Amino acid sequence: AQKVTQAQTEISVVEKEDVTLDCVYETRDTTYYLFWYKQPPSGELVFLIRRNSFDEQNEISGRYSWNFQKSTSSFNFTITASQVVDSAVYFCALSDAGGTSYGKLTFGQGTILTVHP
Amino acid sequence: GAVVSQHPSWVICKSGTSVKIECRSLDFQATTMFWYRQFPKQSLMLMATSNEGSKATYEQGVEKDKFLINHASLTLSTLTVTSAHPEDSSFYICSLSRLHTGELFFGEGSRLTVL
Numbered sequence: 377a378q379k380v381t382q383a384q385t386e387i388s389v390v391e392k393e394d395v396t397l398d399c400v401y402e403t404r405d406t407t408y409y410l411f412w413y414k415q416p417p418s419g420e421l422v423f424l425i426r427r428n429s430f431d432e433q434n435e436i437s438g439r440y441s442w443n444f445q446k447s448t449s450s451f452n453f454t455i456t457a458s459q460v461v462d463s464a465v466y467f468c469a470l471s472d473a474g475g476t477s478y479g480k481l482t483f484g485q486g487t488i489l490t491v492h493p
Numbered sequence: 494g495a496v497v498s499q500h501p502s503w504v505i506c507k508s509g510t511s512v513k514i515e516c517r518s519l520d521f522q523a524t525t526m527f528w529y530r531q532f533p534k535q536s537l538m539l540m541a542t543s544n545e546g547s548k549a550t551y552e553q554g555v556e557k558d559k560f561l562i563n564h565a566s567l568t569l570s571t572l573t574v575t576s577a578h579p580e581d582s583s584f585y586i587c588s589l590s591r592l593h594t595g596e597l598f599f600g601e602g603s604r605l606t607v608l
Binding site: 386413418419421423426442467479480481483484485486 | 539589599604
């Protein structure tokens with residue numbers, strides 16, 4: 377069975393601080409996908425990144441960066457110079473890579489990030 | 494712009510009534526659609542997977558007769574919460590897998606409140 381653990385339930389930072397959201401996953405599959413989504417108070421899920429299990433390169437997109445460590449089954453997300461607009465719930469998710477399983481996401485519990493001015 | 498339209502975005506109903514939620518892909522064909530439920534301050538849990546023209550596959554613990562899913566075309570899936578009760582109050586979100594590419598898109602979600 378697949379499992380995603382986001383150990384940090386809530387994080388509170390002051391604007392301009394860097395913050396890292398942790399994500400650890402479990403799967404028996406050799407091929408899988410990892411995702412991060414942002415859920416603002418309005419509720420819709422905002423896609424941030426998708427990474428397949430064969431691509432361990434770290435990725436940077438503006439103030440966002442992701443560190444994928446297959447050896448420790450972790451896919452951590454860092455926001456540099458956080459802003460108030462980053463306040464939201466962030467979910468890490470995992471899916472199989474094959475067929476219709478691709479869309480079946482197992483979500484972590486979510487991390488509530490609050491950025492104070 | 495949005496590629497998935499989910500409607501209604503919120504609904505309030507009386508206990509015992511049925512509520513239908515629509516999930517529509519606006520500019521592509523979706524092979525597979527997924528329905529998730531999110532209780533307040535909790536994570537998203539997959540309820541069921543549906544393929545066009547086939548019966549939906551429900552996750553363990555999800556009542557098939559209570560949550561009716563119809564995937565009549567490659568662009569529309571509906572979730573009907575039958576005989577709704579207050580414990581069914583939740584945020585329901587659909588997800589679509591795009592034909593050929595498998596890209597995933599989420600609807601905006603529907604917030605159901607059962608009085």
